[in-house]
Every structure is written in C-alpha cells, then in structure tokens.
Amino acid sequence: MTTPPDQTEQAEVIERAQPDEAQPAEPTARDAANWAQSISTLSVGEVPQEAINRNVEGKRVLGPMQGFGKMWQKTYRVRLYGADVRPTEVIAAWKRDFGSFWPEKNHFYGPLTGIEPGDVAVLNLPMPGRVKLSTGIFGMYADDESFTFMTLRNVAERFGVDGDPETQVVCVDRRRQWRRAGNIRHSATIRSGLYAVGAPFRMIAGGRKKDAGGKRGPSA
C-alpha cells in the first residue's frame, strides 16, 4: 500500500514542525517582575500645574557610562533598632507611601499608588539661592526587600526609630569623560539654575504679552 502524496507531505510537515514545538519556552527569570521595561524617553503622567517638569518629560535615558563627571556610588543605611518589622513590610510601606517620605519643602509628583518599576516621577527640590532643582526619578528596579531611594530618616521614623542614616560614598571612576562633555547641557542642576536666572525676564515678557493682549482686546 502506498501513501497518497498529500499525506506524505502532511507527515513531513508535522515532523519538521516537531523540533520547534518541542523547544521549551525560555523560563521566566526570578527577577523578571522587578525590572522596568526598556524605554528610550521618559514620560511623566499628569502633574499639578505648579510642578516644574522641565528636565524629565521627553528626556532621553542615558546610562552610567555616558556621563561626563566623576562617577559616584552612594550607599545610605539606617538600622531600625528595636522596630519589630520585617524587611518586606518596610519596603512595601516605602514604595506605597514613597511621596510622603520626602523632607519638608521637597515636592514629589508621582503616581498616587506608590512607586513601581517603570514609574517616572518629577521632583522639585529647594537649593541654595532660591533655586528650585527640577529633576526626576525613573524606577528601574524594585523587589520585596530592596528599593533604592534616600528618604531613610523619614522611613525610620515611620517605624518608630530615630536614626541618622550612615552614608558610604565611593568614587567608582575619578576620570572625566571629555568626549561626553556635551552632556553637561542635560544637567538638571545647571538647567534649573538657568531657569531660575531667567525667571525675571519671563515675568517681564509675560507682563508685556498681557498688556499687548489687553490693548488688542475688543473695546466695550
């Protein structure tokens, strides 16, 4: 008995398909849920009108190797002596109430539900000389037991501990990358300073526009 040609073809197709079907799917990594998705530019959700969002929205994300200045690694620690609380509880509260842990006069404009990997938030922080630093954060990684942000004193207070955070500062790379010098123009500190310097001029320009608008307006 001979197999009809169409059946042979079908059998071959099934045979060829088998190795692909048998290939196991890539296992999900244990840290998969802890990382943000890859992005090219930052996108902030709605922020109040008073928030200065000059250095976050639409900005391209750069890696640590693309910076100009010295590279620093800063680690802050606070020990919750006497607090009967598990690490997972601390981190859960920290992420959930992230905005409330910022010191007074520091403004955090981010998701109301807490901060998660992939979230972007705007920060307005007071600096000397009445300059307001407009910067932001991109939550790149968070898991149940670790989270990287420096609102430690207030977190400790939440758990009934009055502690001074320890700071460990390590200079990872002392060299300046002169070929990246152009990236200075993206510095939030410099841009915020220039924005503050320009404030009187914007006020004058705004006043003139108002006057001009008033003159052109329809007469009663």
Place this chain on the structure above:
Amino acid sequence: MTEATLNMEVRPAGGKASIVDIRGDITSGSEEALMDAYGRATADGVRVVVLNFSGLEYMNSGGIGLLVTLLVRANRQRERLLAFGLTDHYRQILELTRIDEAIGMYDSEEDALAAAGAS
C-alpha cells in the same frame, strides 16, 4: 533574605581572551567573586574578557552596579569586555541600563571569540 549563590569559572581562550562562566545570582554581594574572577581572567596579560551569562539565574540593581564597576575597571586598564549567553530578559536589562553600549553582546561563544580575535 535568601543567600545569593554564585559560582564563577575562568577558562583561557586562545591566549588573547579569557571566558568567565557565570552561574547563579549577581547581586551587590557578588563583588568579591566577580572581581576575583576578573583578576584571574586578566592575570596573564589577557586584554579581552568574555562574560558567559548563560548560567545567570538572577540579577538585581546591585548586580548591575557591579557590572558598571567592572566596566570602569576594564576601561581604566584598557581591556575589553564582551558577553554572550544572555536571555532576552537580561539582554533587555542591559539595554535598559545602556550597558549594552559599552559591552559587546554576542549570541554565542564562537561569535564573541571571533570578535575578540581569539578564534
């Protein structure tokens, strides 16, 4: 917190490069193991170190920080870092952190060694 487990083996590849086989987790607690492996990989004047990530099981932000430190060390010593064996997930993390722009990433050991001029 669960103990991080990491095993690193260094093997020479044609005198021009060394391969570091990474098995386990890379976290901030992996610094000693990673730097020690890198030191062994470059001990004989080897200028190209190829990281084999096919055994990587877990990496957090502390681990990424260590990779950056390793990159800085390699740049300072005028050595090159290459990588292969990354799953889509870890490739995406290296893209997210822009480390992919500083480490050459390849699909296989052969490709990485060819790029290193060691095959």
